[in-house]
Amino acid sequence: MEFGGRETMKIGLIDVIDWQTTVDFRDGRPIELTHPMIDLAGGLLAAHRYPGDLTPGASGWVTDVALDLARQYRPDYMFLDYANINLATTFSPPGSGAREAIIGEVFGEIARFVDASGFVPVIIGLGEMLPFMGYIDVTGLECQVVAGGMSPRYAGLNAPSRRDLDTVSRWPEVTRIVSRADFRSQFGGSEAFYTRFPDYIMAAADGYTFKGVGSGSRPQYYVPRSDAQIPLHTPLQGACDIVSVSDMVLRALSAGQKVVLILVEGVGCESFPLPHRPIDNTHYWYHYAVGEGQYLALGTGRHFVEQPYPPGYCYYVDDHEHKPYPFSGIYSEMPAYTIGERFAGKSAAVGSRGMITHIAAGAEITIECFVRALYNHGVMAILDV
Amino acid sequence: MTRIECPFCERRCKLSETDYGFCQMYAGIDGAVVERFPNRYSSMNISHIEAIPFYHFQPGSRTFVLGSAGCNFDCHYCSNAYVARSEPEPLLFFDLSPSRVVELARQNGCHNITFAVNEPTVALPTLYQVARAGREAGIPVGVLTNGYMRPDVAVEMGEAFAFVNVSIKSARDSFYRERVGVPSASVVLRNVETLSRLTHLEISTPIVQGINDDEIPEIATFIAATDPYVAWHVFRLLPEYKMAEYERPPIEAVNVALEEARARLPFIYFSNFVGSHWVSTVCPACHATAIERINMGGCGAKSLEYHVTAGRCDACQHPLPISGEPVKWNSEDARR
Numbered sequence: 001m002e003f004g005g006r007e008t009m010k011i012g013l014i015d016v017i018d019w020q021t022t023v024d025f026r027d028g029r030p031i032e033l034t035h036p037m038i039d040l041a042g043g044l045l046a047a048h049r050y051p052g053d054l055t056p057g058a059s060g061w062v063t064d065v066a067l068d069l070a071r072q073y074r075p076d077y078m079f080l081d082y083a084n085i086n087l088a089t090t091f092s093p094p095g096s097g098a099r100e101a102i103i104g105e106v107f108g109e110i111a112r113f114v115d116a117s118g119f120v121p122v123i124i125g126l127g128e129m130l131p132f133m134g135y136i137d138v139t140g141l142e143c144q145v146v147a148g149g150m151s152p153r154y155a156g157l158n159a160p161s162r163r164d165l166d167t168v169s170r171w172p173e174v175t176r177i178v179s180r181a182d183f184r185s186q187f188g189g190s191e192a193f194y195t196r197f198p199d200y201i202m203a204a205a206d207g208y209t210f211k212g213v214g215s216g217s218r219p220q221y222y223v224p225r226s227d228a229q230i231p232l233h234t235p236l237q238g239a240c241d242i243v244s245v246s247d248m249v250l251r252a253l254s255a256g257q258k259v260v261l262i263l264v265e266g267v268g269c270e271s272f273p274l275p276h277r278p279i280d281n282t283h284y285w286y287h288y289a290v291g292e293g294q295y296l297a298l299g300t301g302r303h304f305v306e307q308p309y310p311p312g313y314c315y316y317v318d319d320h321e322h323k324p325y326p327f328s329g330i331y332s333e334m335p336a337y338t339i340g341e342r343f344a345g346k347s348a349a350v351g352s353r354g355m356i357t358h359i360a361a362g363a364e365i366t367i368e369c370f371v372r373a374l375y376n377h378g379v380m381a382i383l384d385v
Numbered sequence: 386m387t388r389i390e391c392p393f394c395e396r397r398c399k400l401s402e403t404d405y406g407f408c409q410m411y412a413g414i415d416g417a418v419v420e421r422f423p424n425r426y427s428s429m430n431i432s433h434i435e436a437i438p439f440y441h442f443q444p445g446s447r448t449f450v451l452g453s454a455g456c457n458f459d460c461h462y463c464s465n466a467y468v469a470r471s472e473p474e475p476l477l478f479f480d481l482s483p484s485r486v487v488e489l490a491r492q493n494g495c496h497n498i499t500f501a502v503n504e505p506t507v508a509l510p511t512l513y514q515v516a517r518a519g520r521e522a523g524i525p526v527g528v529l530t531n532g533y534m535r536p537d538v539a540v541e542m543g544e545a546f547a548f549v550n551v552s553i554k555s556a557r558d559s560f561y562r563e564r565v566g567v568p569s570a571s572v573v574l575r576n577v578e579t580l581s582r583l584t585h586l587e588i589s590t591p592i593v594q595g596i597n598d599d600e601i602p603e604i605a606t607f608i609a610a611t612d613p614y615v616a617w618h619v620f621r622l623l624p625e626y627k628m629a630e631y632e633r634p635p636i637e638a639v640n641v642a643l644e645e646a647r648a649r650l651p652f653i654y655f656s657n658f659v660g661s662h663w664v665s666t667v668c669p670a671c672h673a674t675a676i677e678r679i680n681m682g683g684c685g686a687k688s689l690e691y692h693v694t695a696g697r698c699d700a701c702q703h704p705l706p707i708s709g710e711p712v713k714w715n716s717e718d719a720r721r
Contacts, residue, residue: 029679
């Protein structure tokens with residue numbers, strides 16, 4: 001297995017259609033720089049306009065960009081993600097046929113990449129979707145409750161009163177309430193994780209999401225299901241759970257194979273259309289659902305408790321004036337142990353899951369859509385130069 | 386059935402127990418106009434005030450962003466049609482008293498409150514109460530509005546809200562008639578003049594390619610006559626809703642037009658595209674950067690550095706139209 005160590009600077013190249021700019025990715029400020037990687041990425045971004053998360057062709061965009069990138073950059077490792085089954089399912093009414101259509105489209109695009117590129121595929125479905133059952137209103141609690149994101153399944157409670165804890169313990173849609181101390185004694189994990197951990201977290205039953213300050217407001221029809229197992233399709237051997245995939249990929253890369261890790265949101269063992277074997281998608285009682293924690297567990301081989309950002313974490317506190325990596329959401333540093341970081345060869349990533357793609361891939365070059373809350377701003381490349 | 390004219394908006398809809406007007410948010414009951422959904426909201430979020438956008442009011446502050454549902458316009462390019470032009474009741478999940486809104490803002494370390502997702506004119510009685518509760522708690526409340534309210538309401542809003550951003554979508558009646566669904570631009574322009582006398586005002590203009598991109602000099606002339614030191618936020622519109630197929634305006638061409646206007650209006654910002662180079666405040670006297678910002682997507686920005694003290698440029702002491710001192714993002718956070 002190879003372990004790389006590169007001395008590089010991260011550059012962001014932003015394309016908002018007919019206009020490009022380059023930024024120092026760490027502080028977000030514009031920067032003037034010439035480099036062959038910037039020329040390569042600039043041409044790719046200009047040639048491939050992202051159609052939008054809910055627009056037909058979004059999965060074709062991933063494949064088109066990935067094939068061009070494979071031809072021009074010639075990486076040995078590629079990381080691809082297709083988010084569009086999840087997004088189309090979430091926001092399309094049941095019975096519309098949108099889900100069935102897009103599953104076919106996405107897997108057709110995946111096959112197109114694998115067939116044309118010759119990479120060894122490692123294709124993983126990130127879990128099933130199930131009909132949205134309802135919201136859990138947290139605004140009546142006395143304490144500060146953090147339930148940010150599109151479909152928050154975990155909420156953080158800070159300084160809850162006895163009355164708050166009694167109240168939430170009676171909510172039938174809440175399956176678990178755990179204090180920081182109890183969580184730590186069971187899961188362990190990094191100091192940074194527990195520095196940010198709320199006083200308590202609570203978990204919603206499948207089908208429900210919390211609704212409070214920071215929760216998404218668009219009507220949704222489906223939500224991710226927290227599956228105990230997720231499907232893996234690959235000729236490679238050696239992965240039995242979510243944190244052993246990255247070592248399996250690295251072993252194949254060390255053996256000289258070109259490997260593509262492909263994450264597909266919105267499909268689990270029941271709807272995954274390729275032959276597969278199930279792998280474990282849990283850590284103790286915690287079931288991963290699609291999101292940063294799951295991407296990072298797959299991309300780094302480390303469970304979510306080794307990352308700095310726990311569920312229900314008060315995300316906005318870190319978004320201060322001097323937060324590094326302003327285009328990387330809550331992340332103030334690039335995660336360690338990504339396959340892209342550990343592999344000494346050439347790596348590249350493409351994804352329709354904005355922001356999480358470059359976080360989880362750690363590749364030398366990442367191209368991802370720049371979409372926030374379904375607003376399509378354009379495309380971004382993140383480059384090590 | 387007796388119908389009563391809506392006292393808030395210049396559409397002057399006739400309301401009854403079953404006629405809710407264009408915005409669907411008011412009813413006429415027993416000779417009075419009442420809100421159908423008082424104290425109801427669709428969303429609550431925490432944001433940089435620059436993202437709303439307000440660049441010249443408490444720069445750097447953390448704002449508690451409220452949205453409800455409904456609008457008195459039908460902009461064909463609307464980015465928020467799912468709340469502005471949909472049946473309101475299913476969207477209005479939260480039921481929060483004014484004091485609870487203020488409490489939530491404070492609990493989350495916010496320095497001010499902004500109603501910004503849809504049009505405030507459709508929920509004014511509730512928002513006046515929020516403004517009053519905020520004032521009592523020392524938390525300023527502001528709104529983002531299309532400016533299409535009756536003249537007396539513009540006065541009330543100017544007195545109630547500590548900061549207001551009005552969208553001047555065009556200076557021409559034809560735009561408002563054909564793209565928005567109201568007869569005239571004059572109502573909005575009249576209300577901008579009123580609000581500029583009463584409260585902290587900023588102005589926004591979405592540039593719609595092929596529709597109003599030639600209007601920049603005309604709108605600039607109006608703003609220069611009203612208040613040349615106002616912050617004017619020009620957006621590169623990403624058309625959605627009924628105009629989703631329209632192209633985005635070319636950035637370089639729009640900026641050429643803005644550059645000419647900057648000779649008269651020193652605080653023109655150009656955003657709604659990631660990485661914009663035109664979101665920082667530059668001192669018009671010494672050309673030093675007084676407030677450095679970056680755009681991370683959306684109409685606004687995030688502040689990085691401040692070189693302004695007591696409303697003056699740190700480099701040359703030239704007065705700048707900034708209301709309030711720059712605020713540290715975490716300065717009110719109880720958890721810090």
